[in-house]
Amino acid sequence: MQLSGREIGVPGRTIPKRFLSAGIAAAGVALLLTGALASDRKLPQLEWTASEWAQWRDGQIARIFEPAKFQGESVIVRSQVSKRCAEAFGVLTPAIRAIDEDPDALKEMGNFIAFVRAQGSMASKSRALGLDVSDAKYWTEVRRFVSLPPLLSSPSFLARVSDPLTYRGAVAMIERQNLGLAEEKQWKVLPFQAQFIKSVDRTTYGRLLVFAPDQEGPDGQMCDKWVTFAIATPGQQGPKPASVSVVTVAKTTKQAYFMDYVRHEGSEGIELMPTAVLPESPSKNCYDCHKSAVVPVKPEVEYGFGKGGALVARAPSGHVALNAKIREYGALAFPNHDKAAYGPCIGPSSSPQRMTVIREMARAEGLGEGAVERIAAAMDCAKCHDAFAPLNFPEPVRTDREVRSMRRGKGIAQTFIEQGWMPPGNTLSHEERQVLWKSLSAEYFNPATSDGVLTDWLKGK
Ligand code: HEC
Ligand code: HEC
Structure with missing residues (x-):
């Protein structure tokens, strides 16, 4: 059951749904209720004016994003962001009702409350995915969507995809099935080496990606399933890759569902265990990186099969049709995820500090005014991304x-x-692209001053 504002509203008053959306955790509710009781004992924040709230909020912003040195560079620390957001949300919770009753306080605090609630959820071990329900609860809600297509969860497929000697056989099972399918219903399979991160079990950059279109989901919904198996790259030693990740796009309802699994030996052969039910989940908040439900496929190395079924590097093929799905899906909702709470998109259509920031970054790289103009023209990422996936x-x-x-x-x-893939069709030089990234990032949030597009948004501007 999901809590609505009405259900936990205090007598004579309801709490706006946006603060509670798909249900504050039981803990949050408890806090809220103690807050209501504590109001008799007068917590100081219950008396704060809008400007006192604003002052407290600004101090919290500086504290949450306080950079730390990593390999000589000042960066923001994710675990610290979560922990400090959870602490800030703890101070806010008993006062949400008071803030809500004061339109000035609400204007100052609305975005900040949403942000700390979303980021603070990850401070709890049971909420590694950063949702407004526990990971285990999410699993029970979405399991019908994130199940693997039967072929991929069959013991014979799982056995083949778990042994480098039989990867070829796993792919052959899919190819055999494709023979009986109309072209647009055929599955796509791609063995590759990823360029960004290791698999969820941290064993490998090797992946076997399977795109299975138009799978029948719950209530007859049409779902595209993107499934990625961790596989060993050629010659890889060490622990056997075991993780499997799924993104399901329900095309009729425009919803996206996520789940990671680990393969383990069960009584029926290899079985899948969702990481969401593990006491120590290795999974992280998918939305951190999956701003569009599907991250474009841009392999570091693509593989085909050589003699004896060994993986061998082959020429990359671009995957234009596959990546075009992302735009076709359009804006998708992620159930239990308050995407708007992650702030505005990088590169908004305008920003007061833009030209100053670009000039400063360009000067440091020895670039002139011509480059500044070209970079400024490439800064508007939001004009496309706001329509399908703000990069926040x-x-x-x-x-x-x-x-x-x-x-x-x-x-x-x-x-x-930096690779020149975004914005599409740009002709910037290598140096200009580097300055474009630096300018966009500094415009969004400058760790030295805590200023930027994100901070303005957090302050309700
Ligand atoms: C740290 C960033 C990061 C996080 C967190 C993350 N992913 Fe990904 N994921 C990627 C990248 C990058 C790719 C593209 C392939 C590659 O280069 O590794 C990808 C690819 C995938 C794919 C293949 C389809 C596609 O989108 O290209 C699936 C399925 C997937 N991830 C599922 C998940 C799930 C489920 C979660 C959360 C439980 C998750 N990912 C969390 C970065 C991430
Ligand atoms: C003309 C429209 C357009 C503009 C402008 C644009 N993008 Fe994109 N972007 C796309 C589309 C469409 C995709 C989906 C993948 C594809 O088509 O290859 C995408 C995908 C991406 C992705 C991967 C998606 C993800 O969820 O991680 C990133 C990162 C990205 N763009 C960054 C940027 C940045 C940064 C800018 C501004 C400098 C920008 N884009 C400007 C259209 C645009």
Whole structure:
């Protein structure tokens, strides 16, 4: 059951749904109710005026995003963001009713409340996915959507995809099935080496991606399923890759569902266990990186099969048709995920500090006014992305994750810009693209000053 504002409204008053949306956790509700009782004991924040709230909020923003040094670079620390947001939300919770009753306070605090609630959820181990329900609860709600198509969860497929000697056989099972399908219903299979992060079980960059279109989901819904199996790259030693990740796009309802699994030996052979039910889930908030439900397929190395079924590098094929699905899907809702709480898109249509930021970054790289103009013309990412997937926090900022876990120490947005893939059709030079990323990132959030597009939004501007 989902809580609505009405259900936990205090007598004579309801709490706006946006603060509680698909249900504050039981803990949050408890806090809220104690808050109501504590109001008799007068918590100081219950008496704060709008400007006192604004002052407290600004201090919290500086504290939440306080950078730390990682390999000589100042970056934002994800775990610290979650922990401090949870603390801020703790202070806010008993006062949400008071804020809501004061339109000035609400204007100052609305975005900040949404942000700290969403980010703070990940401070709890049972909410690694950053949702407004526990990971285990999410699993029970979405399991019918995120199940693998029967072929992929069959013991014979799982056995083949779990042994490098039989990867060829796993792909052959899909190819055999394709023979009986009309062309537009055929599945796509791609063995590749990823360029960004290791698999969920941290064993490999190897992937076997399977795109299974038009799978029948619950209530006869048409679902595209994107399934990626962790596989060993040629010659890879060490622990056996075991994770499997799924993104399901329900095309009629325009919803996206996510789940990671690990393969393990069961009584019937290899079985799948959702990470959402594990006491120590290795999974992370999918929306951190999957701003559109599906991240474009941009392999580091693509594989075909050589003698004896071994993986061998082959010429990349671009995957234009596959990546075009992202735009076709349009804007998708992610159930239990308050996407708007992650702030505005990188590169909004205008920003007061834009030209100053670009000039400063361009000067540091020795670029002149011509370059500044070209870069400024490429800054408007939101004109496209707002329509299907705003690229919001944390993608525009450098965090410890890029330094720790990203293969080249760079995030997805930075890579798409520096490689020249975004914005589409740009003709910027290598140096100009680097300045474009630096300018966009600094415009979004400048760690040295805590200013930027994100901060303005958090302050309700
Ligand atoms: C740290 C960033 C990051 C996080 C967090 C993340 N992913 Fe991904 N994911 C990627 C990237 C990047 C790709 C594209 C393939 C590649 O280069 O690895 C990808 C690809 C995928 C794919 C293949 C289809 C596609 O989108 O290209 C699936 C399925 C997937 N992820 C599922 C998940 C699920 C489920 C979660 C959350 C439980 C998740 N991912 C969390 C970065 C991430
Ligand atoms: C003309 C429209 C357009 C503009 C402008 C644009 N993009 Fe994109 N972007 C797309 C489309 C469409 C995709 C989906 C993938 C594809 O088509 O290859 C995409 C995908 C992406 C992705 C991968 C998707 C994801 O969820 O991670 C990133 C990152 C990205 N764009 C960054 C940017 C940045 C940064 C800018 C501004 C400098 C920008 N884009 C400007 C259309 C645009």
